[in-house]
Amino acid sequence: MLRSLRHFFRFVDLDSTFVAHGFYKKIGAAFVLNNKDPAYTDFGGAGGANACSWNVIRFEADDLISRHAGKSGAQIFDGVKISAIEFAPHEGPSTADDKTQDPGRHKSATWTRKEEGTSGVIKFDYIVDASGRMGIMSTKYLENRHFNQGLKNAASWGYWQGAGRYGARTPQEGVPYFEALSDGSGWTWFIPLHDGTTSAGVVINQDIATP
Structure with a gap:
């Protein structure tokens, strides 16, 4: 999740719910777009020590948002x-x-x-x-769906135990890591989660992934 999302959460009184849930704290992100050293986005550099977001398990985050909407007056229909x-x-x-x-x-x-x-x-x-x-x-x-050809990709991913952490023994330890493939056909991710697993996967241009 992006750091800016917390401003919206605070606006609808949802931020404290996410804090209490215990998602893996995201203090920034590291990424490689070429053959140079990894770049780093430091969330705390602009917002202080509490300027963080989270790496979330999607269905848990979605459920928190849905339940909060119900408490705020929306009618929720599950399994429909x-x-x-x-x-x-x-x-x-x-x-x-x-x-x-x-x-x-x-x-x-x-x-x-x-x-x-x-x-x-x-x-x-x-x-x-x-x-x-x-x-x-x-x-x-409406029959007006338009496909962005640049986003027609295929993804493969899994959740791993004992995968270690990026940036061990540095201030960046545990941040999510992203790297572009050298041929420009896609990118990879490595994201630690609060249940002890790490989400790792690769996104590749669909034409290359499924010839």
Whole structure:
């Protein structure tokens, strides 16, 4: 996580929850982009001793954020999948063009909960599509998804025990380490986590990784 994220956490009263959880403290990061010595970003250099972020285990961090949203008044629905979005016709002219469809004004969504075998419909005035790479709105209804060719990569990773720490016995000990591949086809990461494991992986251009 970037150092700047903590400003947003403090704004919504979530920072203390992350501090108490015990994620691995991130005081900076080391990275290599060429054949020179590693560069280092020192979070404390600009913000003092408490200017840190964390290396997080993603599902734990997501759960903290979700639960906090619920405590703050949001309705949380776990284990629910949106299978369809329903629309009403526009009262005005269509906004469709040669790049984007216009299905109308969204009004409701059909949901299913597989674990309980239940389903239903939820109505709303506004929608934010947070379905990630699935992109329900852009792929199924608007049909306007655009792929950035420079980001079409493949990643391989794992979680390792006893992997050691970058920068042992130096002020940078334990910071995450990133290195670009010498041929420019991708990059690697080495990130220690609070459960004693280290996340290590490589990202490579998809055309090279899957010829």
